[in-house]
Amino acid sequence: MDDFIERFGAERVWAATVATLVAIVGLGALLFPQQVYVEFIWQYYWGPVVADAHSWNCVAWADGQQLSCEEVGTTGVGPTAEPGYTFVSYAGYVPTLVLLLVGIIFLLRRLGIERFRRAFFALFPFMLFGGALRVVEDANAAAFATTGEMAIQLPWSGLIISPLIYFTVFFIALFALVASIWLDRKGYVSGYEYPLAGFGTALLTLTIAYLAYVAATEPYAQFYPLIPLVILVGATLTTAITWAAIGRYAPELNRGTESMGIVVIWAHAVDGVANVIGLDWATSLGLPANLVPKHPINRAIAETTADVLPADIVSLTGSAWPFLLVKIAAAVFIIWIFDETVFEDSPRYAILLMITVVAVGLGPGTRDMLRATFGV
Incomplete structure (x- = not known):
């Protein structure tokens, strides 16, 4: 195995592994939609997100519709899902996280980032931004509970629900990091950590401003x-x-x-x-x-x-x-x-x-x- 990785390169092996897994899951969902998509992907990964978005205790797959279990009852429906995690979902998320971390390590090597401790502090606003962004979905669920309508519709609201929100914030931070390094190496700034912290602070400010606007204008939120x-x-x-x-x-x-x-x-x-x-x-x-x-x-x-x-x-x-x-x-x-x-x-x-x-x-x-x- 070590000889194989050394011959083809660790980054290529990683990319091929990710591409192969994506292809297998995608092809399986196309060829066997009921078994792969409905009874696996939807039941353990997307269904819990849908339930969380509506603040439902349970969501049911009913001939292609996603309805509250209380609405459809217990007969004549497909699989059901509840908010949160299961052993099956953990079995998918943990390897995905490991693959993502390996990819991050390869990327950091490629970018040649220095001043690591400064990067830690520059990324601090993004950590606050992630928590604030999740509250946007909490407000979205409160809007649905009060008015029957979501301010942010699915599937977009799913991107700010756990665990997908971790990937959303990661890719936003990654884009900000690459842009900041580009600004640094072009000589526009004296260090990549300054625009990086600025990006995170701006996103955090906009998110809190949105929540403040909701609290000031909507009946389902207060300050x-x-x-x-x-x-x-x-x-x-x-x-x-x-x-x-x-x-x-x-x-x-x-x-x-x-x-x-x-x-x-x-x-x-x-x-x-x-x-x-x-x-x-x-x-x-x-x-x-x-x-x-x-x-x-x-x-x-x-x-x-x-x-x-x-x-x-x-x-x-x-x-x-x-x-x-x-x-x-x-x-x-x-x-x-x-x-x-x-x-x-x-x-x-x-x-x-x-x-x-x-x-x-x-x-x-x-x-x-x-x-x-x-x-x-």
Whole structure:
């Protein structure tokens, strides 16, 4: 196998693998539409996106129509799908993610990017943009629930629903990165990181402006300014306390990540605080109801806390606060893992993984914060 890759080149083998897989799936869907498209692609990949877009608990395939399971009943319909992930969908998404990461590594080599740490900070606005963009779909689902019409119709709205939104944001960031490098090498800017950060900031600003416009003009959204204020202040204080504790008691933990460690902790603190506020204290800050956890880990932690602690304690502290502790512990562990040797041996791969780590925390955290901020 190594001889084969060396002979034809790793990039060509990667491209041929991707092309072959796409061809197999596409040809199978054309030749066997019921078995390949309806009972596999639709049921496990597109159906969950359709259900999520409509805020349905279940969507059914009914002779080519995609209808709520409650509407069509349980007889005479094809497969059904629910929002979220299954073992089958994970079996498809994980290899796809691996192939994508390999492709990113090849691309970074081709582009010859330097100043990796600056690239990390320049991509920070895109991580916020991804979470904000997901809230656009939350507002879209709220519009459908209220008016029966979507502001953004399928299939376009599917591009901003998990997991497709990760690919959408990735390709947008990739386009911005290539454009920024072109501007740098043409001498229009003094470094690619400046226009790259500018692209991300502009996209984030436009997305939040759209959500603010919806909140100001539509009945299904409202603006609750205390939500982002409390979450951002809480996350920043949590980060400051954690960072000070590391500096005093274990400074060796952050010799590899350096100032990037602050971003890692803050990103996961935002996710943790947003969950605590949204799940337990949203009504205290003006929302008509507390949010419902969207991810199984959040839900499991909240339910376990409620089961273990006495009811009178939970009424005072809420049940989501252990999630914040878990997120901070995970962030500190990540900082410890990424020591000096990781960045010295493979700086390109280390920065790529660091970006992924921050995105995993900041994307969901930004979404939860903005969902509560705009009441969707």
